[in-house]
Amino acid sequence: MHADPAGVLTGSHFLDGDHACCEGALAAGARFSSGYPITPSTEVVERFASRVPTVGGTFIQMEDELAASITLQGAVWGGAKAFTVTSGPGFSLMMEHIGLAIMTETPCVFVDVQRGGPSTGLPTLPAQGDMMQVRWGSHGDYEIIALCPNSPQECFDLTVTAFNYSEQYRVPVFVMMDEVVGHMTEKVVIPPAEQIEVTPRRYTTIPPGEFLAFEPKDDLVPDMPRTGEGYNVHVTGLTHDNRGYPDMTPAQQDKLVKRLCNKIRQNVDKITLYEADQIEGADVAVVSYGITSRVAQRAIDLARDKGIKVGKFRLITAWPFPEKQIAEIAAKVKAFVVPELNLGQMVREVERAAAGKAVVRHVPHAGGSVHKPEDILQAIMEVAR
Amino acid sequence: MTTIGITPTNPVEPFLRTDRMPHIWCPGCGIGTSVNSFARALTEANMDLKNVAIVSGIGCTGRVAGYMKLDSFHTTHGRAIPFATGLKLANPKLNVVVYSGDGDLFAIGGNHLIHAARRNVDIKVVCVNNLIYAMTGGQTAPTTPGDVVTSTNPYGTYDPSFNLPYLVEAAGAVYVARWTAFHVRQLARAMEEMFTKKGFSFIEVLSPCPTLYQRRNKMGDGLDTMKFYKEKSRIKNGAPTNEVALSKSGEIIVGKFVDRERADYRDLMHDQLEEVLGDQYVEAEACECSI
Structure with missing residues (x-):
């Protein structure tokens, strides 16, 4: 709507x-x-x-x-x-x-x-x-x-x-x-x-008395009841069953926690957002996100000016991590360059998804400013050799 | 499903999630007694149950929400009041009751409680005070009186304790009362009266914890505690709250201590915004989240 x-x-x-x-x-x-x-x-x-x-x-x-x-x-x-x-x-x-x-x-x-x-x-x-x-x-x-x-x-x-x-x-x-x-x-x-597309709340149409508050639909997500409409909903942070009642058994823990994870994992292709540019034929892919992607763009432009084949992959969804896309790129490029304003966080995900098929070069920065484009360029040039 | 052995005429039964019985509370505990008074108050006050929501934190009393056949929210430790604040502000037609214990509301949740009282958010708070952390095995609480043995003060307590009515009155509550698990009728009447108040209202319910407090302090069982409450209690409506502090074996002052009027948070917000913004102000209706 x-x-x-x-x-x-x-x-x-x-x-x-x-x-x-x-x-x-x-x-x-x-x-x-x-x-x-x-x-x-x-x-x-x-x-x-x-x-x-x-x-x-x-x-x-x-x-x-x-x-x-x-x-x-x-x-x-x-x-x-x-x-x-x-x-x-x-x-x-x-x-x-x-x-x-x-x-x-x-x-x-x-x-x-x-x-x-x-x-x-x-x-x-x-x-x-x-x-x-x-x-x-x-x-x-x-x-x-x-x-x-x-x-x-x-x-x-x-x-x-x-x-x-x-x-x-x-x-x-x-x-x-x-x-x-x-x-x-x-x-x-x-x-x-x-x-502007807006997703409405998924309110149930099942009347009170027949509605199970945490019974998942096909996409593993339950519809919601309205408060104040006689649903007598029970909502708890305890491990609970489809009625919302506490059920602190290993079997229910397994069922609930797996569903909570799987409702995201099974829909990862619908959720994942990224920006990719000139990945085909690239020797190096720069993976970045947030403000660092703006700085990385300058480094990518400078590297291309030097004739280096550099692709850009910008994470828009950091989580769930687009590991399928990174794995595909890992099969094509020699190396990833991963600048971020920390001493090594998302780079670990890149390494995990690349699974050794490409070199992963981190460009760390402890924060307080953004990277110098030259530092990212330097890393691109080193791994492109 | 048959109900052999269950009397369908128990007046409290319609308010309970009977499919969750038996409950977890120990024999002699006063929490269930307070719930009985609460259910009777809902009846006597002719509350529209669709519009009563109950919010609990964590602990023995925190389980109350899970047994009431109402829209019920069992939240995190100490945070029932801020959850209830959001629920009430987003959906003002709801009568929002916070039902939780002394450790939950006054230790980990103490900051939220005083600020909700200061704002005068229109929520009703029932605090079952068993003088101890019961769910976790009988540790000292901010309500534990001096010179009692707890699992974390094995040589006796020396932490000074809170006087709950005094604290809550000072923070701004419009209604403050205390009863014990012995005073079931007075408690039900106080709860009924609380529903008529607009603003932050507070009832302390002194309750035995025979398993951890009374036993460890050789104060007998639940029945002995009822006798103790009967003997030691003195009804003193309007008592200055600075004079109602509890001690291990001293007098228990009960009654209605505070009953006053003060604009509640939504009215204050509404009046200020309307005055300043005039026609530009769009009052927040009960959020019908169609989008």
Whole structure:
């Protein structure tokens, strides 16, 4: 279905990534946000606090990120589309409720505008150091979806996508921005509402009394009941059966946790988003994401000027990781070059998917600025030899 | 399915998920007693059960949500109140009740509780206070009085404890009462009254934990504790909450301590936004998430 025009600021704008992200959330139908201030993400909810009273919705500033990350889930079960926004230290505090959202199949969106860590780290400076945390930071086994915009335009577009995926798969979806993407200002085109596809909540049509709240459909995702309509739904973070009742047996644990993972794994081809350029015939493929992909583009252009055959593969979904695509490229190229603003996170996935068929050369950076294109170029030249 | 041996006329039964019985609570525990009072209060208050949602945290009392035949949410440890806040704000027609224990609400969840009371979010909080962490085996809680033995204070407690009504009143609650598992009728009436209040309302229910608190402190079983509550309790409605602190064997002041009016969070939000934004303000309706 199409977006509700009330939330869509159609037009051509000059926005930073944080503000564009907020507009994406509004366009996607988000009418609730619970937040806690943290640099460099706060502008997202500041804009939401300003905009949402004119659209019909609620922003509440909570006492901490633990509260922010569960208040939105209460709102989701109350019927709203909801999200929260944070950065590293706040993201660490939210891990417990990411697990709750996974276990209770609560559709919601978390935006993480990444800054340098560990701990308080670099509050105002960029990093891409939360890429493994978003995948593995909560306890237990699970799958999530994480998207990596590299421009304010994509902060808008991919926030809409994040909400759509969260409703489709009933899973928390993460918009993994970074300080530079969040604070850089560029042209952002917001289309008319009728051109924005929005995934509605999958409410059941089965009446109360006959409905099993966690019985999966063919795509392994259960439909949702409405609260306050007599479904007497029970929602728990405990391992539960299809009624939602606690069932803490190894057999049910196996059944439930496998389904929670498989509903993403089995739909990976529908979820995966990437940008590939001149991979055919390339000797080297540069794999990057977020702001680093913008810097890598400069290095790729410089390398091509030198006659090196370089392809570009940009991760838009970091999770689920596009391992099939990377494996296919590994069979064609001599080497991958993987720059990222951390000391080695997504590169491990590239290595795993490449499975020894191509050299994988990491270009690390501890964060605080972006790479120098020359450092990426240097790595391209070395592996191309 | 036959119901041989079950009396279908038990007035509480329609409120329970009977397919989840037996429950996990120990003999002599007061949580089930409080649930009985809660079910009676729902009846007496003529609540539209479709619009009553119950939210629990973690612990013995945290299991209440799972036994009530209502929209029920069993959340994370200490975070029932912020979940309930989101549920209520997104769907204001719901009567949202938080039902949880003293450790859940006042230790790990203490910050959320005082802020929800400060905002005066329209949620009703029932705190079953058994003076201990029971689910995990009887550790010291922020409510455990001095000079009692717990599994983490084997030589006796020395941590000063919270006086819950005093704390909650100071934080801004509009309704504060305390009863014990002995006072089942008074408790049911207080719960019924709580449903008529708009704003952050709080009832403390003092409950035995015969398995871990009373036994370890040689205070007898559940029945002995009922006798203890009967003997030690003194009804003092309107008592200053700074004078109602609990101790190991002292007097138990019960009654309604606070009953006042204060604009709730949604009204405050609505009035401020309407005043400043005028015609531009679009009130958040009950979110019908059609999109």
